[in-house]
């Protein structure tokens with residue numbers, strides 16, 4: 001079995017009287033895509049925020065690379081190897097594609113840079129940015145202004161910016177949102193290629209993409225996990241079909 005990079009143990013998040021995430025356990029492994037699906041309001045974004053440290057859990061534990069990071073700040077969790085993309089884009093539209101990716105690479109380097117000479121750190125940042133652009137299939141777009149590339153390319157840029165921090169674990173929140181079929185197919189191919197070396201958690205409503213990519217799925221409804229397993233088992237699960245796919249059990 002591939003190496004475990006992230007483990008959530010019975011994570012819970014309450015907002016006042018509402019339990020948005022209710023005792024969710026989840027394991028992310030290197031070289032695997034783990035999709036989290038569920039209807040609107042199921043708690044997928046809240047779970048993502050718990051894993052990235054953007055929200056602190058009310059209860060439960062979070063382990064990253066075997067270290068307990070429960071309640072740690074997002075910057076600490078990012079430094080320990082977790083990168084995430086957001087539903088709302090973080091791109092600086094007036095800047096070039098290259099400048100956006102370089103800024104993301106620089107954010108990661110700011111700590112390490114203290115130990116390096118300026119020239120070394122600059123070279124490291126540039127190398128990291130170039131690699132991220134290449135992995136995301138955007139090398140040919142490097143000098144374009146980010147606001148002028150297509151919606152699909154902007155989502156690729158978002159992924160490149162996440163990769164530029166050189167994470168081990170990637171949390172991708174609806175990377176296919178608002179895309180046409182051809183663009184979606186390109187991103188599916190891209191995600192398939194970047195899963196090598198990374199543990200990927202994919203939150204996505206596009207079921208074709210989910211079933212094309214996922215090695216494992218977790219299905220959430222009302223904050224709870226109702227099923228976890230391989231795609232074939234999830235497809236066949238009566239509770240999932242009834243609760244989520246809208247079919248009679």
Ligand SMILES: Nc1ncnc2c1ncn2[C@@H]1O[C@H](COP(=O)(O)OP(=O)(O)OP(=O)(O)O)[C@@H](O)[C@H]1O
Nearest residue numbers: 015018019020038039040041042043044045046047
């Ligand atoms: N900051 C918050 N304060 C109060 N309630 C919240 C907060 N964030 C989320 N919720 C509630 O928690 C529940 C889960 O929301 P969440 O956004 O995690 O679901 P989701 O599965 O990501 O939905 P979608 O697919 O629409 O993005 C919802 O009932 C939502 O209204």
